[in-house]
Amino acid sequence: MNNLLYISEEIVTKLLNWDSTFKAIETALQCTARNCAIQSPRTFTKCPKTDSRLLTMPGYLDNDTFGALGCKLVTATPNNASLAQPLPTINAYIMLFDDVTGVLKAVIAGTEITKWRTAAASAVATKYLTQGKRLKILAILGAGNQGHIHALAFSNFFSFEEIRIWNRNKYKAETLVRALNEFSNTGKFKCYDSNKECVTGADVIVTATFSSEPIVELGWLKPGVHINAIGAGVNHYSELSLDIYKTSDVYVDHADGAKVELAGLGDLGVKMRGIGGVIAGDLPPPTLNQVTVFQSLGMAVEDCAMARLIYDLYVKECQK
Structure with a gap:
């Protein structure tokens, strides 16, 4: 039975560090040049009632250390800022899959990851x-x-x-x-x-x-x-x-x-x-x-690399 993980924004923030983030993104960019990455231009789904958009970013990165199959979902909802109890206008989550079985392994909060990887x-x-x-x-x-x-x-x-x-x-x-x-x-x-x-x-x-x-x-x-x-x-x-x-x-x-x-x-x-x-x-x-x-x-493959990084750090440091 698959043990699906949810890694929250709070945990992601604790696990992030600059050196490993730099290496993950450097690897993703190099793999893209060497045709070891598969990704499509992001898709946009508009919701006219709320002036919000859903961005979908799937990708696959072939690398021993940072390789992953994943998809980042991002919602951009400007109206959240004007709510009686304001919410973030940008919310992101990364779905991390087993690249052999296709089974979903983890849902990882992606807002802080997006900031750091950018x-x-x-x-x-x-x-x-x-x-x-x-x-x-x-x-x-x-x-x-x-x-x-x-x-x-x-x-x-x-x-x-x-x-x-x-x-x-x-x-x-x-x-x-x-x-x-x-x-x-x-x-x-x-x-x-x-x-x-x-x-x-x-x-x-x-x-x-x-x-x-x-x-x-x-x-x-x-x-x-x-x-x-x-x-x-x-x-x-x-x-x-x-x-x-x-x-x-x-x-x-x-x-x-x-x-x-x-x-x-x-x-x-x-x-x-x-x-x-x-x-x-x-x-x-x-x-x-x-x-x-x-x-x-x-x-997308930057997010895949970061999802793999955070997943591995979580398993190593938080599931002892």
Whole structure:
């Protein structure tokens, strides 16, 4: 008889750590480039009565350590924020299956996993696309959940001297900066009044907003800057001006997904490379002065790798 596990958000949070998360995502991206991963572009099911959406992300990753068959289900329900007793607007769960029998092994809360794996993907891309560069200044546009988790991840993996935060709501940026400086017992996190000032001179940029119009312009960028674009506005590429995409080396996590969700960039003649190819050594890293963009969509096999990681840690540490 199958013993179906439910691993709650609280337990997931206790089990997560940056080093194993980085390795899981690095493996998923490399396996994608080496055709050891199977996944389809995500599907969207709309519920017009509540203005909510169900996103379905199935995938299979073939790897001894992080391999898994799984499907992440995500609901996006904006109206939850205005309820008398507000609920999260984004809720995620990962179904983990036995890849031999097809039996469901675990239901794993996926909201915290999604935050961590998204930030880890940006960190992996930054590692491989900034080889040989000295990284002193990080600029983060957006002070929400992803801005926060990216600040923590990049503080863990890199040694930036200054980490800048900008948000349209300045109070939110100031609040995050205070919290980050207190958490890390440092003063390197700084709040900036304008997005232009925030990114000027930065070596690495993260855009994590819902902006429907560009918040970064080409003329503001220093040569060789690397940008992690993860926000979701009207499309997945609305945060950066189009001339940035036209003149940069653009990398994506999932080429098939990019053909669908970034079709507008393809129509403009923007060539998109898989970041997994650089990780695997099949593509050379960019030149030092080339501006690079990692356009992060999020992949099903990243969630599969993370589900396997959490499942194995749970069995090892919580079922003794």
